Structures are given as structure tokens and as C-alpha cells.
Amino acid sequence: MKHDRMEVLTAMMDQGIIPVFYHPDVEICKNVIQACADGGAKCIEFTNRGDFASHVFLDVARHFAKADPSVIMGVGSIVDAPTAGLFIANGAKFVVGPLLNPDVAKVCNRRKIPYSPGCGSASEIGQAEELGCEIVKVFPGSSVGGPEFVKAMLGPCPWTKIMPTGGVEPTEESLKKWFGAGIVCAGVGSNLITKELLAAKDYKGIETKVRETIALVRSIRGK
Template identity: 75%
Template sequence: MARDRLAVLNAMMDQGVIPVFYHPDPAVCVKVIQACANGGAKCIEFTNRGDFAAEVFLEVTRHFAKADPSVIMGVGSIVDAPTAGLFIANGANFVVGPLLNPDVAKVCNRRQIAYSPGCATPTEIGQAQELGCEIVKVFPGGSVGGPDFVKAVMGPMPWTKMMPTGGVDVAEASLRPWFEAGIVACGMGSNLITKSLLDAQDYAGLEARVRDTVQLIRTIRGK
């Protein structure tokens, strides 16, 4: 079910960290996503990276529509408009990509779906803003300059809302410089949903890790 775009954006910013995850088994996806949601991160970015990913995504979104409607499913690794449309039809409430594609922005705007494209320069960020993107993904976060890049952009463009992915982990030494530089959220994959937790099927441990990360971000923000 489609959600209000502004409500989705506010939820992303409020939790501060967007778990980024993909697995070919819908049952594993459900357990991981529920653990993240229980830990306070209800906005989840499912990455479009495996064969038949759209079918897995559909099965997972159908599950949460009934089991836990508070979960907000988004899709990542989107590079073209047809794929964006497919996932929106399958229940995506926000779209994230590694690059900026105006055709994806047009599809998302038509359906009032939040779009966070990957940007690595002030020019790309400005183009994304002209296309109606409220939150831009800084990608790859650690490679484009890290928190210093965010500070540099926020000087002449203080209205910018940035969400780095790549180069961010759960440690305060990593999170604090990013948030103090001015980001509104960060995307986090294997640094949050670790291989060791997945291998052990330790979903309680994952829930605790997510909860601690969300709380640490709140503390850094002074909330």
C-alpha cells in the first residue's frame, strides 16, 4: 500500500539509519527486516541485486502488509525507470539508486514516491534537487570525501539533506562526524547487518544492534 511521501521521508530522517539488505530467500528477508523494525528502523532498503529480486520483494512486502504494516519497504540499486516502476508496483515506498537518473525521478514524482539518487558532486546534488529529490544519497560516501564533503556542500547549499551510504559504520567514531557535518540519515548494509549475525541466525542480536545504533544516533543529535 502506498504511503504518504512526506511521512516516509520523515520516518527515514527520524530513525537516522536505513538498513540496506538483500537475500534470495524471502523467509530470511522477513526475519531480518522484522528484527530491524523491532529495533526501531522500520524503513528498510531492499537492494535490487539478485536474480528475481522483484519477486522476492513482492513476497516480502505482501507479508508485512498483513503481519506488520508499520514496516516501510523501499528498494535500492535502481538505475532505470522501468525497474523503478516494477518495484513501485510491487509495493516500494521509496526508491534509492547509485546514480541520478531523471527518468526515475519522473516515475517516482508521478506516483509521489520519494527518490534518493546517488550523487557525488555539488552539481549532481543540485540537479537532483531540481528534479524534486528531497534527500540525496551521497555515494560512495567514504570515497567522495566523507564528512568533509558534506560540510563543504552544506556551506553554499545549507538546505541540502544528505544520506551517505558506504563508509559509515555503527561506531560513534564513525557516526558522530557524519551527523555533526549535517547528514539527515545514513544507509548501512553489512556494517549493520553483519555476516556473523546472519550466519548464526541471531535475529535477537541484530535487533539489539539496530536498537543501539538508532539510540546512538539520537544521542549524537541531542534528542
């Protein structure tokens, strides 16, 4: 099987920035995801937001399995186990959620798929780790305490790997705060793939923005 659990987790941490994206149009999704991949972001979180999102995901995942197998398609906004199973069957290589659900962890662990549940407290992070989650999503990032929460959490639990989503901007100021606090990667949605770029179908612009943001993270990390 391509992109096993270890490979996906390593890719997420190495990449640093996980683009978070959904669109009901399959062609637009293909173009945006290819632009992200060309910009250096091979791991993409496709959010389960609209009607028939799983069908759009299947079409897109099938396309990349042939067109660019280096793309690692993950799914976000997963809150229950049946939906996680559906997306895994449709090719999802990692699962992300806004909340922690032990049944989702079981399904993902059974299939060796990384699960990053949304946590907002030390206890939730602890529970997620007991359920086998390697990278824990902190959500909504800015609302639960931002970089200060991350720093405080890593004091007693330095082994915790945190990926905030919500409140992370692709600017030097924002990324320095978050990565300086000790996160391993961050999910970034409309701040990265902006409404303006999408409306103009400026896929080259998306690629450039992704490349610049990943380069910024690399320089902040001193790589």
C-alpha cells in the same frame, strides 16, 4: 494509501539509520526486516541485487502489509525507470539508486514516491534537487570525500538533505563525524547486518544492534 511521501521522508530522517539489505531467501528477509523494525528501524532499503529480486521483494512486501503494516519497504540499487516502476507496483514506498537518472525521478514523482539518487558532486546534487529529490544519497560516501564533503556542500547549500551510503559504520566515532557534518540519515548495510549475525540467524542480535545504533544517533543529535 499507507505511508505517503511526506510520512516516509519524515520517518527516514527521524530514524537516522536506514538498514540496507538483500537476501535471495524470502524467509530470511522477513526475519531480518522484522528484527530491524523491532529494533526501531521501520524504513528498510531492500537492494535490487540478485536474480528475481523483484519477486522476493513482492513476497516480503505482501507479508509485511499484513504482518506489520508499520514497516516501510524501500528499494535500492535502482538505475532505470522501468525497474523503478516494477518495484513501485510491487509495494516500494521509496526508491534509492547508486546514480542519478532523471527518468527514475519522473516515475517516482508521478507516483509521489521519494527518490534518493546517488550523487558524488555538487552539480549532481543540484540536478537531483531540481528533479524534486528531497533526500539526496551521497555515494560511495567515503570515496567522494566523506563527512568533509558533506560539510563543504552544506556551506553554500544549507537546504540540502544528505544520506550517505558506503563508509558509514555503526560506531560512535563514525556516526559523530557524519551527523556532525550535517547528514539527515545514513544507509548502513553489512556493517549493521553483519555476515556473522546472518550466518548464525541471530535475529535477536540484529534487533539489538539496530536498537543500539539508533539510540547512538539519537544521543549524538541530542534528542
